[in-house]
Structure formats: C-alpha cells, structure tokens
Amino acid sequence: MTQKQEQLSKNQQIVLSIIEKAKGPLKAYSILYNVQKKGIKAPLQVYRALEKLIEIGKIHKIESKNAFIVCKNSDCEISKATAFSICEKCEVVDEVSNVKLSNYLSKFNDKKGMKFKRFNLEFFGLCKRCKIK
Amino acid sequence: MTQKQEQLSKNQQIVLSIIEKAKGPLKAYSILYNVQKKGIKAPLQVYRALEKLIEIGKIHKIESKNAFIVCKNSDCEISKATAFSICEKCEVVDEVSNVKLSNYLSKFNDKKGMKFKRFNLEFFGLCKRCKIK
DNA sequence: CTTAATTTGTTATAATATAACGTTTGTTAT
DNA sequence: ATAACAAACGTTATATTATAACAAATTAAG
Numbered sequence: 001m002t003q004k005q006e007q008l009s010k011n012q013q014i015v016l017s018i019i020e021k022a023k024g025p026l027k028a029y030s031i032l033y034n035v036q037k038k039g040i041k042a043p044l045q046v047y048r049a050l051e052k053l054i055e056i057g058k059i060h061k062i063e064s065k066n067a068f069i070v071c072k073n074s075d076c077e078i079s080k081a082t083a084f085s086i087c088e089k090c091e092v093v094d095e096v097s098n099v100k101l102s103n104y105l106s107k108f109n110d111k112k113g114m115k116f117k118r119f120n121l122e123f124f125g126l127c128k129r130c131k132i133k
Numbered sequence: 134m135t136q137k138q139e140q141l142s143k144n145q146q147i148v149l150s151i152i153e154k155a156k157g158p159l160k161a162y163s164i165l166y167n168v169q170k171k172g173i174k175a176p177l178q179v180y181r182a183l184e185k186l187i188e189i190g191k192i193h194k195i196e197s198k199n200a201f202i203v204c205k206n207s208d209c210e211i212s213k214a215t216a217f218s219i220c221e222k223c224e225v226v227d228e229v230s231n232v233k234l235s236n237y238l239s240k241f242n243d244k245k246g247m248k249f250k251r252f253n254l255e256f257f258g259l260c261k262r263c264k265i266k
Numbered sequence: 267c268t269t270a271a272t273t274t275g276t277t278a279t280a281a282t283a284t285a286a287c288g289t290t291t292g293t294t295a296t
Numbered sequence: 297a298t299a300a301c302a303a304a305c306g307t308t309a310t311a312t313t314a315t316a317a318c319a320a321a322t323t324a325a326g
Contacts, residue, residue, distance in 0.1 A: 269326085270323100284311070284312085286310100287306100289305075290304080290306090295300085296297100
C-alpha cells in the first residue's frame with residue numbers, strides 16, 4: 001500500500017474541508033470568512049491553498065462563477081478533463097462524469113495542429129427541479 | 134433584404150471595433166485605456182458595451198482569462214455553443230469551429246435530466262509554433 | 267407627440283486576485 | 297543529526313475585475 005496520498009498542509013486541509021462540506025461551489029472570500037475562526041486571516045492564504053488543491057485535483061474552479069467545488073471523481077485523476085452542468089436559475093452546479101464525453105474531448109484535435117492537454121467544459125441550462133417550476 | 138443587422142450604439146461600436154482590431158482577447162481595462170481618447174471614461178461604459186456585444190453574439194468572453202474576443206463564426210448564430218483553444222505558452226486564443234463537436238455537445242444530455250441550452254468549452258495545450266520551440 | 271425602453275455619464279465601491287517580503291516548517295541526502 | 301533545499305506560512309499592501317445607484321440624454325414605437 002503505497003503512500004500515494006498527497007499530504008496536505010494545515011491551511012490546505014482547512015480550506016478543503018470547508019469546500020467538501022459545502023453543497024455547492026464556494027467563492028474565495030466566502031471561504032475566507034468561514035475559516036477566520038481557524039486562524040486563516042488573509043486572502044492570500046486561501047488563494048494559495050486553492051491553487052494547490054486545484055493542482056492536485058482535489059477541487060476545481062468553476063470559471064464562469066469564480067467559485068470552487070470539490071472534485072467528485074475519486075480525487076480526479078481526470079482533473080485535466082473537467083465538465084460541469086450549471087443551472088442558470090438555482091445556480092446548482094454538478095460535475096459531469098461521462099466517460100464517452102471525456103474520451104471524445106480528450107481525443108479531439110484541432111484543425112490547426114494544436115494538441116490539447118486539458119479542457120474545461122461548462123454546460124448551462126435548467127436543472128430538473130427548475131424546469132418543472 | 135431584411136434589416137436583421139443589430140444596430141449598435143456609439144459605445145458598443147467603439148468597443149467592438151477595438152476588439153475586432155485586436156489580434157487576441159482583450160481585457161476590459163485594456164479596452165478602457167484604448168478607448169479613452171474616444172470619450173469613454175469609465176469601466177461601466179465598457180462593461181455595458183461588452184455585455185450587449187456578448188448578448189448579440191458579436192464577441193465572446195474567455196472565462197479562464199477574463200478577456201473578450203471577437204466572434205469568428207459569421208456573427209455567431211451559435212454563440213450559445215462556444216469552444217476555444219488556448220495556448221498555455223504564448224496565450225494565443227482561437228475559436229474552434231467544428232460542426233461535429235458543436236452538434237455532439239449541443240445534443241449531449243445529462244444523466245440527471247438537465248437539458249442544456251448553452252455551453253462553453255476551453256481547450257488548453259501548446260499551439261503548433263510553441264510545440265516546435 | 268409622448269410614452270417606454272435603452273443607452274449614457276458619473277461617482278463610488280464591491281469583489282476577485284496577486285506582489286513582495288521575510289519567516290517557519292518539512293524533506294532529502296549525506 | 298544536520299546542512300541544504302523546497303514548500304508553506306504570515307503579513308501588508310496593492311492590483312485587477314466588476315457592479316451599484318442615480319440622473320440625464322437618446323432612441324424606438326404607438
């Protein structure tokens with residue numbers, strides 16, 4: 001049983017645990033307010049933790065919302081191939097885990113000879129609940 | 134010959150023309166500096182023009198860069214289905230115009246019964262020139 | 267014309283993110 | 297264990313991106 005598990009630092013753990021507990025994406029400053037009782041005082045401390053957590057695939061950034069969400073794909077080996085669904089009404093965000101989609105996009109090649117290493121896809125629409133209402 | 138062409142206001146024209154002339158995506162404040170000689174003085178004037186131009190499909194926002202680029206797809210009837218390639222080294226951005234890709238993603242359906250109206254896809258990698266270097 | 271809608275101009279401020287610096291902690295190789 | 301290095305931390309200041317609020321001017325439609 002190899003020690004493959006990344007060892008998170010204190011601030012990284014604190015920030016991650018807040019994001020894990022959240023029901024949806026959190027904004028950086030909302031995270032900051034939530035962790036001030038735990039000794040994290042400055043934006044930079046949050047942003048540094050976020051950067052690292054993204055790097056190791058524990059969380060993702062929802063670019064269209066400047067918000068951060070925990071990765072649902074078993075610590076996201078595929079953090080270089082992310083897709084999300086975003087409800088335009090209730091703002092609920094879900095990670096789309098679809099192997100076909102992921103394969104299709106990972107293999108996609110540009111006309112201009114560019115080879116892609118990574119992609120991020122954001123779908124927008126109405127979620128099931130909001131469609132009914 | 135129907136008057137389908139949207140009539141742009143003065144500020145919208147000014148902002149659009151700057152973005153059209155640019156070789157790549159422009160940031161809002163860079164646009165602002167560029168148009169100050171033309172009488173646009175405040176960020177809001179730029180942001181309002183940008184908002185409208187996006188709405189009518191003349192430009193797109195590159196979310197990962199907070200920058201704005203002119204639409205290359207004949208005034209983008211498909212502005213609800215956008216895809217871009219972004220070079221991580223030289224930062225060059227291109228709009229990916231691929232009918233198959235666009236169809237595939239437009240038809241994509243979530244497991245959770247969400248019907249998508251719109252998507253934005255950003256590919257990252259090295260462009261042809263940067264691969265060689 | 268006149269009413270409604272859109273666009274404008276302006277000031278202020280909110281929200282998001284990074285620079286720069288020195289210190290502390292953790293890891294690795296001897 | 298300790299030297300050398302890398303990573304993480306704390307702190308202050310500041311840069312960058314974006315919106316609120318309000319009144320005036322312009323444009324479109326009946």
